[in-house]
Amino acid sequence: MRVPPKVTQAIAVALFGGATVLTLAVLVFVIVFVLGKGLPVVSLDFLLQSPREMGKAGGIFPTLVGTFLLPLVAVAIAFPLGVGTSVYLTEYTVESRMTGVIRFGTDCLAGIPSIIFGLFGYIFFVEILQMGWCILSGGLTLAIMVLPTIIRTSEEAIKAVPTSYREVSFSLGATRWETVLKVVLPTALPGIVTGVMLSIGRSIGETAAVIFTAGASLRLPDSLFDSVRTMAVHFYILAREGISIENAYGTAAILIIAVLLVNAVSYGLMNRFIARRTK
Amino acid sequence: MTAAVDIAELDLFYGAFHALKRVNLAIEPRKITALIGPSGCGKSTLLRVLNRMNDLIPGCRIAGTVRLEGRDIYAPNVDVCALRKKVGMVFQRPNPFPLSIRDNVTFGLRVAGLSDSQALDAMAEKSLKAAWLWEQVRDKLDSLATALPLDQQQRLCVARLLAVEPEVILMDEPCSALDPISTAKIEELMLALCEHYTIVIVTHNMQQAARISDSSAYMLLGEMVEFGETPQVFENPKDKRTEDYITGRFG
Numbered sequence: 001m002r003v004p005p006k007v008t009q010a011i012a013v014a015l016f017g018g019a020t021v022l023t024l025a026v027l028v029f030v031i032v033f034v035l036g037k038g039l040p041v042v043s044l045d046f047l048l049q050s051p052r053e054m055g056k057a058g059g060i061f062p063t064l065v066g067t068f069l070l071p072l073v074a075v076a077i078a079f080p081l082g083v084g085t086s087v088y089l090t091e092y093t094v095e096s097r098m099t100g101v102i103r104f105g106t107d108c109l110a111g112i113p114s115i116i117f118g119l120f121g122y123i124f125f126v127e128i129l130q131m132g133w134c135i136l137s138g139g140l141t142l143a144i145m146v147l148p149t150i151i152r153t154s155e156e157a158i159k160a161v162p163t164s165y166r167e168v169s170f171s172l173g174a175t176r177w178e179t180v181l182k183v184v185l186p187t188a189l190p191g192i193v194t195g196v197m198l199s200i201g202r203s204i205g206e207t208a209a210v211i212f213t214a215g216a217s218l219r220l221p222d223s224l225f226d227s228v229r230t231m232a233v234h235f236y237i238l239a240r241e242g243i244s245i246e247n248a249y250g251t252a253a254i255l256i257i258a259v260l261l262v263n264a265v266s267y268g269l270m271n272r273f274i275a276r277r278t279k
Numbered sequence: 280m281t282a283a284v285d286i287a288e289l290d291l292f293y294g295a296f297h298a299l300k301r302v303n304l305a306i307e308p309r310k311i312t313a314l315i316g317p318s319g320c321g322k323s324t325l326l327r328v329l330n331r332m333n334d335l336i337p338g339c340r341i342a343g344t345v346r347l348e349g350r351d352i353y354a355p356n357v358d359v360c361a362l363r364k365k366v367g368m369v370f371q372r373p374n375p376f377p378l379s380i381r382d383n384v385t386f387g388l389r390v391a392g393l394s395d396s397q398a399l400d401a402m403a404e405k406s407l408k409a410a411w412l413w414e415q416v417r418d419k420l421d422s423l424a425t426a427l428p429l430d431q432q433q434r435l436c437v438a439r440l441l442a443v444e445p446e447v448i449l450m451d452e453p454c455s456a457l458d459p460i461s462t463a464k465i466e467e468l469m470l471a472l473c474e475h476y477t478i479v480i481v482t483h484n485m486q487q488a489a490r491i492s493d494s495s496a497y498m499l500l501g502e503m504v505e506f507g508e509t510p511q512v513f514e515n516p517k518d519k520r521t522e523d524y525i526t527g528r529f530g
Contacts, residue, residue, distance in 0.1 A: 172387035173364035
């Protein structure tokens with residue numbers, strides 16, 4: 001017997017709607033749970049004081065600084081490399097075996113678990129290059145980790161720029177470089193920024209790649225060659241070593257708020273950027 | 280009169296495909312020359328030979344000579360960017376950048392390094408006036424160009440190219456995306472522009488070629504079948520194949 005379309009329609013709405021609701025519910029549950037457990041310990045002192053007794057008491061200020069600096073260094077390194085690679089792949093080469101190999105390599109890089117990056121960073125930056133546990137070692141390791149994201153999102157954004165824009169630019173006497181700089185990159189910017197924001201989000205929450213390379217010092221860093229502890233690492237250590245579950249949740253709450261803030265700000269920036277160009 | 284563009288014994292290949300075969304054509308200055316023929320006959324390819332846009336296509340090779348005002352534009356020391364400023368192009372679909380009207384018109388100048396905003400504005404006004412668009416857009420130069428009606432977008436593209444002060448204007452079916460009234464406006468504009476510029480237009484529209492061009496070239500399968508003054512080509516074609524096409528028996 002044939003099921004009437006009305007019934008299949010109702011089933012489809014229920015299934016897809018249910019999937020959406022479930023997804024959102026998990027997100028809301030995680031946020032509410034962590035904030036509910038963590039926010040009670042959060043105060044201005046918690047944010048602005050240094051930890052005492054390995055984090056059992058005091059605040060988390062140095063880990064806030066670490067969480068801010070590491071993604072900054074990572075993106076500062078990965079952004080020019082990643083955008084440069086994607087411009088090379090899309091504008092300066094024709095599709096060939098070579099570009100295929102580069103793309104395959106990038107995809108492989110994206111699939112490597114972050115702990116492997118951590119070990120690589122430890123062996124290469126910390127030991128072989130003798131940089132020690134520091135912000136720069138951690139930033140470089142994170143940069144390698146987010147490079148594939150920046151390359152692929154930039155590449156997709158650049159590919160989405162209509163060919164006709166390039167043709168017009170060339171036909172008006174622009175060189176390839178001028179075309180890339182004045183037409184292609186500005187048009188692709190929202191997509192490129194998305195990749196950067198995804199990378200910052202990933203870096204903020206990263207633990208495995210950071211703990212082996214940036215270390216876990218609770219002191220405020222003086223330079224890029226000092227060790228720092230990020231909030232994610234702090235949370236891991238507090239919980240793992242049973243130092244203070246309350247402060248662990250407090251740190252987690254701030255971490256979640258930081259990630260939400262990054263997303264909200266980037267979303268707002270992008271909308272403003274698009275609005276400005278399409279006014 | 281010396282020709283503005285002189286094409287002699289031109290062969291063009293896309294890889295192994297022989298797209299243009301021993302084409303000869305002399306385009307007169309400050310006249311409208313129409314390239315007509317069925318789809319795939321090579322007329323757009325020929326048009327893109329003149330500003331070397333075919334250079335961008337991998338595997339494209341040419342043999343023969345193309346002279347602009349007596350100079351071979353395929354000579355090894357030619358500055359392609361300078362050539363493209365001299366030989367501007369209007370494309371099939373209106374293709375303004377997603378920028379303001381002002382930034383569209385001044386794009387070529389800004390790329391060339393001009394940054395003085397007064398000079399840019401003056402040039403924008405001059406170009407928009409020459410493309411008959413100034414009155415419609417003078418109060419909204421900062422609004423988005425892609426929001427304009429299609430025929431105004433196409434005239435904006437003409438203005439954008441006039442701003443870099445070309446000598447030759449190539450038009451690749453410039454009216455194919457426009458309705459008849461908009462088409463009439465663009466045609467009128469072309470007739471006015473040909474007082475100062477040499478215009479080469481590719482068109483599928485026989486009436487359009489007959490209405491506006493001074494000379495017409497009929498192409499078929501990469502060959503130049505017939506080239507002459509437009510009334511002669513349309514009323515008294517020398518080649519049987521031209522006659523078949525123009526009378527609608529083929530194409």
